Amino acid sequence: MGWRRVNIVLTRESGMNGELRAFTPPSALVREVPLTRTEYRRLSDVKGQLEASGHYGLFASLVVTSARSGDYVETAMQSLKRGASVFSVGRATTRLLLGRGVTVTGEAASTSRDLADFIHRGPVVLLGAAQMRHELPDALRERELEVVHVACYETVPVELSDFDKEALLSAHVVFIGAPSAWLVARDYVTASAWVVVPGATTGDVVRCDHQQVLEGWEPAMRDVLASLEV
Numbered sequence: 001m002g003w004r005r006v007n008i009v010l011t012r013e014s015g016m017n018g019e020l021r022a023f024t025p026p027s028a029l030v031r032e033v034p035l036t037r038t039e040y041r042r043l044s045d046v047k048g049q050l051e052a053s054g055h056y057g058l059f060a061s062l063v064v065t066s067a068r069s070g071d072y073v074e075t076a077m078q079s080l081k082r083g084a085s086v087f088s089v090g091r092a093t094t095r096l097l098l099g100r101g102v103t104v105t106g107e108a109a110s111t112s113r114d115l116a117d118f119i120h121r122g123p124v125v126l127l128g129a130a131q132m133r134h135e136l137p138d139a140l141r142e143r144e145l146e147v148v149h150v151a152c153y154e155t156v157p158v159e160l161s162d163f164d165k166e167a168l169l170s171a172h173v174v175f176i177g178a179p180s181a182w183l184v185a186r187d188y189v190t191a192s193a194w195v196v197v198p199g200a201t202t203g204d205v206v207r208c209d210h211q212q213v214l215e216g217w218e219p220a221m222r223d224v225l226a227s228l229e230v
Helices: 043-052 067-077 091-099 112-118 135-142 162-169 179-188 200-207 221-226
Strands: 007-010 029-032 036-040 059-064 080-089 106-108 124-129 147-157 173-175 194-197 213-215
Touching: 036 067, 036 179, 043 067, 043 147, 059 067, 059 091, 067 080, 067 091, 067 124, 067 147, 080 091, 080 112, 091 106, 106 112, 112 135, 124 135, 135 147, 147 179, 162 179, 179 200, 194 200, 194 221, 200 213
Parallel strands: 007 029, 007 173, 059 080, 059 124, 080 106, 124 147, 173 194, 194 213
Antiparallel strands: 036 147
């Protein structure tokens, strides 16, 4: 059966689903159901975290874990010592950094843990969400590198309306961008639905509750979804 019957739900925050629409078959029914919203910290609070670390001006490595940290990168860069290295998690984050004139030493295309083998100098500052996964800092600390987590935003769940719940329940395909989004959606995604995730980190979390998972937010996903039988 073709893509004409596929109901797809995009779940990123309002205004952030445009790129994902390009990954969906042209005549699929596509609806948006935002599952989370981002609350950003004040720039002065982020600078205060950096200064309170005791390593301000001495950080040898910076890891930017999300493009949502973009407005805080300049402040974080000021906390680095001369010759420090900058690492990114995800292609979107790398594009953001390059666009701001920041040289990126290494990128984790899949999970932040992939960066551990490339970071050799500390102290290390991790810039990103308040709820940060532990694999990378644990791996760095095992090598006796000091790690400081600086939170610049927090992802909070959205209360779903009855319409939102029905859209998820009737979906054949649901795009889930992060573990926090899955926590909101999982009770309303049927076992037969396909969940499309950007990479392995979110994929591993979804697979704890759900078997039908596709990885990769990229144009090739359009053909994969077009071939689904629903």
